[in-house]
Amino acid sequence: MEEECITCECIFCKIARGEIPSKKVYEDENYLAFHDIDPQAPVHIIIIPKKHIESLNEVSEDEKGMLGDLIILAKRLAKDLGLEKGYRIVINTGPEGGQAVLHLHLHLLGGREMGWPPG
Numbered sequence: 001m002e003e004e005c006i007t008c009e010c011i012f013c014k015i016a017r018g019e020i021p022s023k024k025v026y027e028d029e030n031y032l033a034f035h036d037i038d039p040q041a042p043v044h045i046i047i048i049p050k051k052h053i054e055s056l057n058e059v060s061e062d063e064k065g066m067l068g069d070l071i072i073l074a075k076r077l078a079k080d081l082g083l084e085k086g087y088r089i090v091i092n093t094g095p096e097g098g099q100a101v102l103h104l105h106l107h108l109l110g111g112r113e114m115g116w117p118p119g
């Protein structure tokens, strides 16, 4: 029996392959950023590596450069999208961390007072 293809069925992999439409704000060979379908702030962007990695827990030491790329990309997009008053970057991880989509992603949130603690 063939093994299940996780990357075929993963919703963010499908978005990366263009099989599900998204409102893209940035794309290059390795990364993609698009508007969240259910925004929690006036600006709510999802930033993903195109490579399927389930969560932050699956990121190896060798891949720490990728995390740097994702955060630097978030910073650049925050500037491009006019979030000069500030913004929040979130990486939900695991069930208690609120992770619903099992493909590593950053949330970039801004355009309102974000509040603390986050609830």
Ligand code: AMP
Pocket (backbone or CB within 6 Å): 011, 020, 022, 034, 035, 036, 037, 038, 039, 046, 091, 092, 098, 099, 100, 101, 102
């Ligand atoms: P998380 O709870 O951290 O896994 O976040 C997953 C996020 O993906 C949620 O904020 C969803 O609204 C968002 N999302 C799910 N499906 C789509 C989609 N097709 N296009 C854009 N964002 C999506």
Ligand code: ZN
Pocket (backbone or CB within 6 Å): 006, 007, 010, 011, 012, 013, 014, 051, 052, 053, 102, 103
């Ligand atoms: Zn995926």
